Amino acid sequence: MEYLELDMNLTDEQIALKKAVHKFAKEVIRPAAIQLDALADPGDVLKKESIYWDVMGQMKKLGYHTVFIPEHFGGMGLSPLELHIFWEEIAWGSAGFAVSLGVDTFPSFFASLIGEDALIKNIVEPFVNDTGCNFIGCWAITEPDHGSDMLVAGTPYFHDPKITGNVRARREGDGWVINGQKSAWVSNGTHATHALLFLNIDQSMGMAGGGIAIIPLDLPGISRGKPLNKLGQRELPQGEIIFDNVRIPGWCMVAEPDTYEAMLDMTLATANACMGAFFTGVARAAFEEALTYSRERVQGGKLLCEHQLVQKKLFEMFMKVETCRAISRKAMVYNLSNTPPRTEYSIASKVYCTQAAFEVAHEAVQLFGGYGVSKEYHIEKLFRDTRSALIEDGSNDVLGLAAAEAILRNYGA
């Protein structure tokens, strides 16, 4: 089912990209996600014979893991608009696979931005050249005592020395020693080979005294928790990472307290912009499920879509999907084209799109009637996936407060 593209300036290459990624999402990603979602034990998602590895492997062979990496490092180097098109289609197939592939790129994307030789040689090149799931990244930020509060730079409590992170690094010789625990919501935390690790260096500065390290996860002292058993996006493996006197070389620490808060803000601006694109795709998937079903299901002697109440609901769902795409494309293009980013726009995109996707999925379940809560229909999975998204990548409530601080600071200033 193809939607009307309102951007009349898309190039032939961009249209071809959309079609190719959509075909892959439809034929490969979505069926695999449905299969993995049905597994009772989340640990089975990562078993050797699991289809998870097949899908991730296919994406690596296609180069999809390199969409953020510039061409001269061997990546696809997509433009901000192309990134939006790409992520909407991937997430149309599965929110969980979109997040898994998204965080997979994080360590290498960051390394390519820094551009130092050791990072290119040890991180970017092996990642770009990986076609067999031998290099998988994660974004390790969430902690047992901290969730959304770790994300919101610029808020007053961020500088309170009484509030500091669970994972801490101290300098030792030319390198660093890391101790502490990341919580079970680290996407790909169960199986990633490398992490973009956010940690605390200077406790006297509170959360603002942080640092960012890009590290391999096979170092002595690193252990993992069990895969998280959860409501939605069950095809996405998530789990704890524990650090016990883990030693890393100096080149791994790519940001220290002097730049941490701004780097965190730039990271959030990118991550939330991606979430907006993801859940535009999921909202669209839910809407299309409802539209298709309404054209087939007869109630009260006529098709559902012939009932005026249903028509009005379909229109409202359609409107939300189009609004999602409008805001999330603009936010992604602006914030990946300007430094510093205006993070409040990425947050607006994330909060709006995830909320809209949840509402569209909710309405779609209602339209399906009893079948909507049956495992037989895809809409039941989409509903669970969208519920998770209201908390994922920062809870919408806390993100809204952080955006409000930025709006008060920036709007009209």
Add this chain to the structure above:
Amino acid sequence: MGVFKNTAQMYEVLGELWTGLLEHPESGPKMKQAGLTVKYNLTDPDGTLWITPDGVKTGDQNFKADVEMNLAADIAHKFWLKQITLPAAMAKRLITSKGSMDKVMKLLPLLGPNYENYPKLCAKYGLPKE
């Protein structure tokens, strides 16, 4: 007092630096092939430097920039002396940019000769290296 005496000296030093890169046997052809126009809006002293595939231009020009960078002249000086990295300068808001990051990143691997040549230019024009 900034590193550069005035705008004319800044144009002379940075112009020579970029012209050298565009004429470099390895980086030069790749710079031209990238086809990007980068506009540097510099302050203290104020000036505008354009790096185009056809050469270096200064002041107001009728070009369309693919990437625009805003920074103080002293930060440009520190950057070429490797005293500050691009991500750190961006994080500290010492450099702001407009234009997609992938375009900025395209140029980074080609800048090696500038890092080699800038200390020599500092010696030639009597600019501090610390």
